Amino acid sequence: MSEQLRVAIVGSTGYGGVELVRLLASHPQAKVTSVISSSSAGTPFSDGFPHLQHIREELLDDVDPALIRTKADVVFLATPAGVAAKITPAFLQAGLKVIDLSGDYRLKSPALYEEWYKKPAAEEPYLSEAVFGLAEIYGERVKGAALISNPGCYPTATLLGLVPAIKAGFIDPASIIIDAKSGVSGAGRGVSLGTHYSELNENFKAYKLNQHQHIPEIEMVLSDVAEKPVVTTFSTHLVPMTRGIMSTMYANIVGERTTEQFIASYKEFYADRQFVRIRPAGLLPATKEVWGSNYCDIGFAVDTRTNRVTIVSVIDNLVKGAAGQAIQNMNLMMGWDESLGLQFVPAYP
Amino acid sequence: MSEQLRVAIVGSTGYGGVELVRLLASHPQAKVTSVISSSSAGTPFSDGFPHLQHIREELLDDVDPALIRTKADVVFLATPAGVAAKITPAFLQAGLKVIDLSGDYRLKSPALYEEWYKKPAAEEPYLSEAVFGLAEIYGERVKGAALISNPGCYPTATLLGLVPAIKAGFIDPASIIIDAKSGVSGAGRGVSLGTHYSELNENFKAYKLNQHQHIPEIEMVLSDVAEKPVVTTFSTHLVPMTRGIMSTMYANIVGERTTEQFIASYKEFYADRQFVRIRPAGLLPATKEVWGSNYCDIGFAVDTRTNRVTIVSVIDNLVKGAAGQAIQNMNLMMGWDESLGLQFVPAYP
Amino acid sequence: MSEQLRVAIVGSTGYGGVELVRLLASHPQAKVTSVISSSSAGTPFSDGFPHLQHIREELLDDVDPALIRTKADVVFLATPAGVAAKITPAFLQAGLKVIDLSGDYRLKSPALYEEWYKKPAAEEPYLSEAVFGLAEIYGERVKGAALISNPGCYPTATLLGLVPAIKAGFIDPASIIIDAKSGVSGAGRGVSLGTHYSELNENFKAYKLNQHQHIPEIEMVLSDVAEKPVVTTFSTHLVPMTRGIMSTMYANIVGERTTEQFIASYKEFYADRQFVRIRPAGLLPATKEVWGSNYCDIGFAVDTRTNRVTIVSVIDNLVKGAAGQAIQNMNLMMGWDESLGLQFVPAYP
Amino acid sequence: MSEQLRVAIVGSTGYGGVELVRLLASHPQAKVTSVISSSSAGTPFSDGFPHLQHIREELLDDVDPALIRTKADVVFLATPAGVAAKITPAFLQAGLKVIDLSGDYRLKSPALYEEWYKKPAAEEPYLSEAVFGLAEIYGERVKGAALISNPGCYPTATLLGLVPAIKAGFIDPASIIIDAKSGVSGAGRGVSLGTHYSELNENFKAYKLNQHQHIPEIEMVLSDVAEKPVVTTFSTHLVPMTRGIMSTMYANIVGERTTEQFIASYKEFYADRQFVRIRPAGLLPATKEVWGSNYCDIGFAVDTRTNRVTIVSVIDNLVKGAAGQAIQNMNLMMGWDESLGLQFVPAYP
Known part of the structure; x- marks a missing residue:
């Protein structure tokens, strides 16, 4: 393949984000081009994660959709509840595809979201457009979608x-x-x-x-x-x-x-x-x-x-319940085999 | 109190038996006078349990009801399924009270026992006489009984x-x-x-x-x-x-x-x-x-x-689900307060 | 024995303090009469420790040497570095004996303390008077002392x-x-x-x-x-x-x-x-x-x-390295057998 | 690349063997063509390892150098001490390259081996020919060798x-x-x-x-x-x-x-x-x-x-201390980059 899909990750300092980095490192058709953390922007990524020493030494980027658009095609949001609802519209408007690992776009009813999450719900039309990415059940809808809501674990x-x-x-x-x-x-x-x-x-x-x-x-x-x-x-x-x-x-x-x-x-x-x-x-x-x-x-x-x-x-x-399924959704969005880069043998013992 | 109840433990090399030893060490009215293991008789108890060094250095006794009767008043059986059914009659006939921590006397129906345990059931009249020692529910029946079947965990x-x-x-x-x-x-x-x-x-x-x-x-x-x-x-x-x-x-x-x-x-x-x-x-x-x-x-x-x-x-x-409840039953059998020697504060953290 | 030694514990919401409570619960000649926490005074002790429900339901006291003197004879300090140095003099002056589980009175050289702990050292004459309570080595000095510095783990x-x-x-x-x-x-x-x-x-x-x-x-x-x-x-x-x-x-x-x-x-x-x-x-x-x-x-x-x-x-x-040795020192201070209330069999497995 | 190196693993039912299977699954130039266990030959590999269901369903082969030579080019021995010394000569004579993960070929002195392992030492000339595969130190010697002794963990x-x-x-x-x-x-x-x-x-x-x-x-x-x-x-x-x-x-x-x-x-x-x-x-x-x-x-x-x-x-x-380093040695033997197929990001947390 001539070109690789460029991927950005917001929330790279949580477990979901760092697991995306681990899994994507061996993806044959995608590469992580920006790791983003609003709280740690400007510091080396491996500062907080010594296990990434020699592997990902770059500085963390800030949350800046226009800048990220120059570096990436798809952005994963591995952020706490409430954040994706705020930043997703700008990413979509910048032309990025978005895969949200949080709960912000999962519930189609804003009232239900606010009852269970105690936060303001995401806005329309994004909420309605988001596809719930339970790949084995709704995989057909994922294909070609611009905004995927990755299911909870x-x-x-x-x-x-x-x-x-x-x-x-x-x-x-x-x-x-x-x-x-x-x-x-x-x-x-x-x-x-x-x-x-x-x-x-x-x-x-x-x-x-x-x-x-x-x-x-x-x-x-x-x-x-x-x-x-x-x-x-x-x-x-x-x-x-x-x-x-x-x-x-x-x-x-x-x-x-x-x-x-x-x-x-x-x-x-x-x-x-x-x-x-x-x-x-x-x-x-x-x-x-x-x-x-x-x-x-x-x-x-x-x-x-x-x-x-x-x-x-x-x-x-952290894999099928978060980062792995998110990549599976990315594969489906791109029209690829859903297992691309995900055929890990479980680590045993 | 002038005299202490003398206690023997069969199956001292399993976790139930060794937990009885731990708990009884601080009982104010009972003392362990014989620890018994058919497989390790004649060897020092602390050989298999270095944590008992300096605490219980005696040799393990063999399963010999007549001998044990000279050393003990009550015997706890912490043995694998099928053993208590075989050895309990001799202990009772020797005049010992028996508290069985295994499943052998729990089910009143021999057919049910044989279906679930795949072993011959205990014999009558012992099976009928055994009191199911779920202390908070059947405590009244435990008082004065000679054979207690201690509930499963x-x-x-x-x-x-x-x-x-x-x-x-x-x-x-x-x-x-x-x-x-x-x-x-x-x-x-x-x-x-x-x-x-x-x-x-x-x-x-x-x-x-x-x-x-x-x-x-x-x-x-x-x-x-x-x-x-x-x-x-x-x-x-x-x-x-x-x-x-x-x-x-x-x-x-x-x-x-x-x-x-x-x-x-x-x-x-x-x-x-x-x-x-x-x-x-x-x-x-x-x-x-x-x-x-x-x-x-x-x-x-x-x-x-x-x-x-x-x-x-x-x-x-190992405590309320085995050794502790067995001691609680011993207390009830003897007409003592059920919490005697059992008022441990949980170890936290 | 007619009367029990009355014991207060400062820092009851840390692991050292709560372990003192567990161990002292079975001490035959001492009883905990006050549990003290400056940060949680006035709230029930068991709020922070559900394992103490039904066991210690009293409210936490504040750090008030005069009040504590009316309730206790000995006070254990299980507080972070720097606290004991500040509050010990008042406890001693109120007539309480003090056993400090922190590092504040361990180093006889104030300069050394300040170099390693990065805090002001405890004051004289208390620092010199404090006995380093490594019981097996300095037990003789502990007898009769008013201020014991309990060794680190x-x-x-x-x-x-x-x-x-x-x-x-x-x-x-x-x-x-x-x-x-x-x-x-x-x-x-x-x-x-x-x-x-x-x-x-x-x-x-x-x-x-x-x-x-x-x-x-x-x-x-x-x-x-x-x-x-x-x-x-x-x-x-x-x-x-x-x-x-x-x-x-x-x-x-x-x-x-x-x-x-x-x-x-x-x-x-x-x-x-x-x-x-x-x-x-x-x-x-x-x-x-x-x-x-x-x-x-x-x-x-x-x-x-x-x-x-x-x-x-x-x-x-938490026992020989903290609360247990502190009680051993209390026993020695009081002229009792050092093992009083401490003869626990290790929990195994 | 046109053809893949064919790899056999002896001792596939231990942790070293099953880790080789996990790591080799993503190797770009080698594939496991035979998994061998003398004790379980003829049974499905995934019977003992449910985590390999759908991944490696084949039957386990017996230890048969001639047969294995038809299926493989290189054989890894992940066997208990003493086994490799016995079976290695036949594998070498059959024309297979051998990488031994056990201690059998590590010590050049037979007397030293027999003193520490309490077993007969491997025979000459194999013992002398075996290269100690501590890749970062002796990597040059590994290149082109037919028998590698993989270091201990x-x-x-x-x-x-x-x-x-x-x-x-x-x-x-x-x-x-x-x-x-x-x-x-x-x-x-x-x-x-x-x-x-x-x-x-x-x-x-x-x-x-x-x-x-x-x-x-x-x-x-x-x-x-x-x-x-x-x-x-x-x-x-x-x-x-x-x-x-x-x-x-x-x-x-x-x-x-x-x-x-x-x-x-x-x-x-x-x-x-x-x-x-x-x-x-x-x-x-x-x-x-x-x-x-x-x-x-x-x-x-x-x-x-x-x-x-x-x-x-x-x-x-199990990786750098066993299966990973063994693959690193395989890479070196074959004249490939030593990191081929081994660039895993550590799993964290």
């Missing part, structure tokens, strides 16, 4: 685990209960007592029961797929590890279905997708089996005593 | 979290879903690839969905309390930490109940019990908040959107 | 491992190299990127090489024991765990000495002390073997090829 | 940290003390109580002081570089993490040297090498800064008080 693991069963009519959407667990990197790089090492090590805790801002995002897609309003019970827990999300999901089965039927149905649903792997009966995925990779692995256990199914779905929250 | 956390709501008629027993998580010490001291450090560190995995041998034990008590047969969905997960269990439990609410009503009801139910602590609304317990102690901490979140309650219950699996 | 592990060899003339003090490793709780409860969970988990790092403020404290005692000035090479590392310190120490042997001779010499040196345990030849201590206890375990490896000895010493940094 | 971190200082005459080789720490994956995939999760988590321990089989390998190279016999003090410790080695090294400085002089000297020494990164003064590397990559990062602290230098060197033990 919990929604990605959860929705990939639930959508096929709902589409197949195997489960009752009203009965869904989601018990999700995440490694600590999902909380970001900002320090707090809640993410202080001595408080979390050798500890397991529940948080934000029924209050997590990913709930409306999950319900938006479930309702879309079920073609009727779906509300869910959604719990989040913090695991003493850095990376990985597991969603353990429970639902009442409609009629009678075996584990093998679930497996067959999901294999068919994801037949053309490279990043979803369905475990054989009797095996359930563990988070480490996707560590560092863009895979989502899914397993099933049907309980005939209760006629419920338990679905277990795992991802690396 | 998952059932302890789960049942203490569910029983009051069922008794109060707040939840529908048929709707209960239990998502349980445990530290790795629950798997014992026997080595396997599944508990190999490099496989579990920075990993979170599900196992034995709907197949864990603690399921019939949980359903036995739930059915007893609900006064009708109850079946549940029960999932177990392994957390990369050593100690701690969390049961996250879901149920449909009967009528309308607030979080505050659950709290008030549980506080009343456990008003006389020292080891159950109910969190105020908005707070959920973390496993580290009970680390090394005999507490079971419980919190609630009612979701009005789905009319479900989420109940979170945590224990230290 | 690294110095405790290091000095207990080195002093006997120097006193015996077995090693050349000029050759000592100390490679120390600590769990993260040693950094305290204050949040920072350096103690952020995702940064430290699955990571091992060196810090403050030759610059740690515990260096002059170590050299002060080594020089005292060697009866000549001793300078050392001292490295500190952070281990991804919460509690535990290991000092691995290297020195050139004077003459020829076997591992067994080191062991015999140390056993004799610590013959009357309950908290130092010497490992037999071929065994080296691990930090978990003292977890939660006041023990310091020491092992040796003599290398005849290089004629050097390697000495490995481990403690729990 | 500890020697790699240690020697890269010491060789330039010895060559420059900056330190006294007789004074070297090496305090090394490793993540648990270095102990391999074989289960034992010593690598049981509950025993190692929240634990730090020393092992094999002065007895590790990597000592003669380190001294062989140090003596070669110093041009006189060098003996060292070498300690190993186990860190509760999966990957990463740190060697903290101490030596007496010859004359006077500043930290900056060490840095300048090392930068010059490694000027042409891509995988060694020298930290600026005041910064020391942490193991996570090289996690998953082939980098070795080195930092320095000169202490003018003792005239000693402390050198800190970190690697990922």
Whole structure:
């Protein structure tokens, strides 16, 4: 290929941004040409990240759409909630494509956003134009879009685990209960007592029961797929590890279905997708089996005593749950194979 | 007090046995007079446990009921499944009181035991005579009993979290879903690839969905309390930490109940019990908040959107889930205050 | 005993303070009557520490020596560097005995303190009067003292491992190299990127090489024991765990000495002390073997090829390295057995 | 490029073998054509490694040099000590190039091998022909060789940290003390109580002081570089993490040297090498800064008080300490750029 896509990253000093840098370093058709941080502009990128010494020594750029347009074609926004809503219009107007990793463009209802995020919603027409980039479900819409809203980490693991069963009519959407667990990197790089090492090590805790801002995002897609309003019970827990999300999901089965039927149905649903792997009966995925990779692995256990199914779905929250899926969306936007530059083997052990 | 109760421990080389030694070391009215291991008899106890150097230097005894009767009044069995069923009769006939930490005397139905444990069930009349020592629920029956069956770790956390709501008629027993998580010490001291450090560190995995041998034990008590047969969905997960269990439990609410009503009801139910602590609304317990102690901490979140309650219950699996509750049962058997020698402050951080 | 010693703790919201509360809860002759925090005075103690729910529900007191004198006989200061120097005189003048867990009274030279701590040194005559409470070495001086300076965590592990060899003339003090490793709780409860969970988990790092403020404290005692000035090479590392310190120490042997001779010499040196345990030849201590206890375990490896000895010493940094040794000093001050209320079996696993 | 180098891996069920598979998956000029395990031949590779589902589904081959020669050009041996010595001659005779990751061909003296490994040494002429593949030091000899002995993990971190200082005459080789720490994956995939999760988590321990089989390998190279016999003090410790080695090294400085002089000297020494990164003064590397990559990062602290230098060197033990360096050697053997397929950005956090 003659030319590479030029990529800028805003929010390069958080975990999402630095993971984009790691993954894009081996992308065959894209290269990072600008790393941007409003808080650290003008300082060397590797100052805050010694692991990038010799790899990315350039100075951090400031948030300046006109300047960035001269250096890049696509910009990833890996910024805290509320920032993308403010800066996206200028990037789009400058002619850049935008992939937003935050929650700012995920909820189509401004009221819902403001209720769950406690911030002003993004403005129209951008909010309506943004495509929700859950690649395996809405990949067709991503192609050619100018503004992609990259899904949250919990929604990605959860929705990939639930959508096929709902589409197949195997489960009752009203009965869904989601018990999700995440490694600590999902909380970001900002320090707090809640993410202080001595408080979390050798500890397991529940948080934000029924209050997590990913709930409306999950319900938006479930309702879309079920073609009727779906509300869910959604719990989040913090695991003493850095990376990985597991969603353990429970639902009442409609009629009678075996584990093998679930497996067959999901294999068919994801037949053309490279990043979803369905475990054989009797095996359930563990988070480490996707560590560092863009895979989502899914397993099933049907309980005939209760006629419920338990679905277990795992991802690396920083890859498939953030930077990896964002690159997958970039590939789709560009009309490339979605797996380009993303075929990492999980790091094990 | 003039004399101390003399205590023997069979299975002193596993985690349950060695935790009994730790806890009993500070009991004011009991002392360990014999530590027993059939596999290591005749070798110094501290050979396998350098942390007991200078503390317990004696040689391990063999399993010999007549000899042990000369040294002890009560014997704790911290042995693998199937062992207690074989050796308990001889201990009882020798005049010892027995507290069994294994599953051998928990299930009253021999058929159920053999289905879930794949071993021959314990014999009568011992099986019928054994009292299920979930102290906060069946404490009255423990007083004066000669054979106590100490509950499993998952059932302890789960049942203490569910029983009051069922008794109060707040939840529908048929709707209960239990998502349980445990530290790795629950798997014992026997080595396997599944508990190999490099496989579990920075990993979170599900196992034995709907197949864990603690399921019939949980359903036995739930059915007893609900006064009708109850079946549940029960999932177990392994957390990369050593100690701690969390049961996250879901149920449909009967009528309308607030979080505050659950709290008030549980506080009343456990008003006389020292080891159950109910969190105020908005707070959920973390496993580290009970680390090394005999507490079971419980919190609630009612979701009005789905009319479900989420109940979170945590224990230290080796204390309230094993050795601590066994000592609590010993206290009750002897007619003592149940908290004698057990008032440890959790180790934090 | 008719009456209990009344104890106050300043700095109850840090790890040292909260560990004092845990350990003193089972002390037979002392009870905590006031927990003090200037930053959180007036709020319930258990607000910041849910693990203390039902155990310590009282409100936090302010730092008020006159008031505290009405409630307590002894005050522990578990405060950041610089605080004890300011508040100790008032406590002493009010008639309280003071045990300071910070570095403020450890260095007898004000200039040295100011060089290493970058703060004003404590004033005379208090600085001179303060007894350095390394109990196994200076225990005699502690008896009856009014102001005790409790040693640092690294110095405790290091000095207990080195002093006997120097006193015996077995090693050349000029050759000592100390490679120390600590769990993260040693950094305290204050949040920072350096103690952020995702940064430290699955990571091992060196810090403050030759610059740690515990260096002059170590050299002060080594020089005292060697009866000549001793300078050392001292490295500190952070281990991804919460509690535990290991000092691995290297020195050139004077003459020829076997591992067994080191062991015999140390056993004799610590013959009357309950908290130092010497490992037999071929065994080296691990930090978990003292977890939660006041023990310091020491092992040796003599290398005849290089004629050097390697000495490995481990403690729990929050117990023998802080709160436990402080209570040991309280016991000595009061003329009690030094192990009173401190005979915890290490928590294992 | 028209054709890819065909690679076989013996010992594919250990951590070294499976890491070769991960790294080679993205090599542009080599592809794995056979994965071999004598113990599991005929079973699907991904049976033991669910993370390889959909990635490497083929059956494991048996150890059959003639068959393997039809499928491969180069064979990596990631086998336990003693195996490579037996099977290497047949592979070489079949016309394959061999890169051995075990210790079997590292020590040129059979007597030394038998003393430290307690097994029969490899036979001549193979032992003499094998090139010790410490790429940054002996890379020239690797080019064109048929049999490479890949260095051990500890020697790699240690020697890269010491060789330039010895060559420059900056330190006294007789004074070297090496305090090394490793993540648990270095102990391999074989289960034992010593690598049981509950025993190692929240634990730090020393092992094999002065007895590790990597000592003669380190001294062989140090003596070669110093041009006189060098003996060292070498300690190993186990860190509760999966990957990463740190060697903290101490030596007496010859004359006077500043930290900056060490840095300048090392930068010059490694000027042409891509995988060694020298930290600026005041910064020391942490193991996570090289996690998953082939980098070795080195930092320095000169202490003018003792005239000693402390050198800190970190690697990922499974990459630069095993599979990564083996691929680097393959690249050199083939006359390719040594970094081909190895330019991974460290995974952070």
